[in-house]
Amino acid sequence: MNKKIDFVIPWVDSRDIKWQEDKAKYSPNKSGDGNENRFRDFDNLQYWFRGVEQFAPWVNQIHFITYGHLPSWLNIDHPKLNIVYHEDFIPKEYLPTFSSHVIEINLHRINNLSEQFVYFNDDIFITKKVKKEDFFKKGLPRDLAALNISTKRESINSHAVTNVMYVINKHFDKRQSIKENFFKWYNPINGKYLIRTILLAPWDFFPGIQITHLTNAYLKSTFEEVWAKEEEELYRTCSHKFRDKSDLMQNIFKFWQIASGNFKPRSKIGKYFDVGVSPDKVYNAIEKQTYKIICINDNEVMNDKFDEIKEGLIGSFQKILPEKSKFEL
Numbered sequence: 142m143n144k145k146i147d148f149v150i151p152w153v154d155s156r157d158i159k160w161q162e163d164k165a166k167y168s169p170n171k172s173g174d175g176n177e178n179r180f181r182d183f184d185n186l187q188y189w190f191r192g193v194e195q196f197a198p199w200v201n202q203i204h205f206i207t208y209g210h211l212p213s214w215l216n217i218d219h220p221k222l223n224i225v226y227h228e229d230f231i232p233k234e235y236l237p238t239f240s241s242h243v244i245e246i247n248l249h250r251i252n253n254l255s256e257q258f259v260y261f262n263d264d265i266f267i268t269k270k271v272k273k274e275d276f277f278k279k280g281l282p283r284d285l286a287a288l289n290i291s292t293k294r295e296s297i298n299s300h301a302v303t304n305v306m307y308v309i310n311k312h313f314d315k316r317q318s319i320k321e322n323f324f325k326w327y328n329p330i331n332g333k334y335l336i337r338t339i340l341l342a343p344w345d346f347f348p349g350i351q352i353t354h355l356t357n358a359y360l361k362s363t364f365e366e367v368w369a370k371e372e373e374e375l376y377r378t379c380s381h382k383f384r385d386k387s388d389l390m391q392n393i394f395k396f397w398q399i400a401s402g403n404f405k406p407r408s409k410i411g412k413y414f415d416v417g418v419s420p421d422k423v424y425n426a427i428e429k430q431t432y433k434i435i436c437i438n439d440n441e442v443m444n445d446k447f448d449e450i451k452e453g454l455i456g457s458f459q460k461i462l463p464e465k466s467k468f469e470l
Contacts (some may be wrong), residue, residue, distance in 0.1 A: 145201035245391035249364030282358035283407035287334035291349030322402035
């Protein structure tokens with residue numbers, strides 16, 4: 142059966158005055174994350190929509206999550222576009238929120254979201270033709286099962302990943318999980334990640350699971366299952382206006398699918414870039430369409446050259462996606 146697959150993408154316009162006022166009102170405490178690079182915009186969102194139209198025309202619906210503002214060029218009447226405001230799906234007692242963690246762990250509450258959906262951040266772009274089978278196979282999400290080591294570094298996300306691994310180990314026995322899904326973990330398709338899985342095999346628990354920093358394919362029912370079992374901890378995350386070291390994050394659903402064996406193996410589908418470190422490599426990857434999907438990560442390294450890199454990215458995207466999509470006015 143050819144099931145529907147939705148895309149979900151959140152977006153924020155940090156130049157919006159109302160958003161700025163609200164953010165200032167709920168300024169983070171010392172454990173929160175309100176860094177500028179979490180919110181600033183490269184002004185390249187139109188290329189995300191052009192990429193979807195050009196390279197993934199089979200998508201059923203796009204759920205565009207926004208704080209309240211919309212791009213001036215967006216065609217809100219496009220039949221595949223569903224505008225989703227935070228108040229449409231996040232419990233009202235936790236609003237307003239400026240935390241991506243809160244947004245992401247509540248995705249299953251979006252009205253008319255399909256059982257199978259692909260989650261994008263707004264820095265993840267399709268730059269080459271993709272098929273439904275790149276994300277789902279026989280009704281199951283496709284993913285990479287590989288062990289890794291989760292350590293508590295200083296970043297908010299590193300702490301959140303460690304918190305997620307605690308929950309995963311509480312609900313799953315590592316040895317049993319891998320034994321029951323042996324050929325999903327020990328599969329040649331996993332490439333270099335297979336080596337790390339072998340080296341970490343002696344551990345009695347999941348030390349960590351590999352994160353690829355690209356799209357994530359999810360089943361809505363996975364969110365519902367995890368919420369049913371970890372409601373208290375998930376609501377605690379919802380109570381934080383900004384990302385916090387005590388949070389759980391969306392990878393709890395990704396890792397849950399992997400630990401339960403509720404997925405099909407897939408090799409890495411794209412490439413993650415720190416654009417501030419190597420902008421030329423990013424421009425080249427876009428223009429040559431080297432990967433199906435790329436993540437263009439913004440970080441503090443590029444603060445003094447943000448405008449320069451923004452123009453470079455727009456120039457590269459324009460070379461492969463020069464025509465307006467029907468998602469644009």
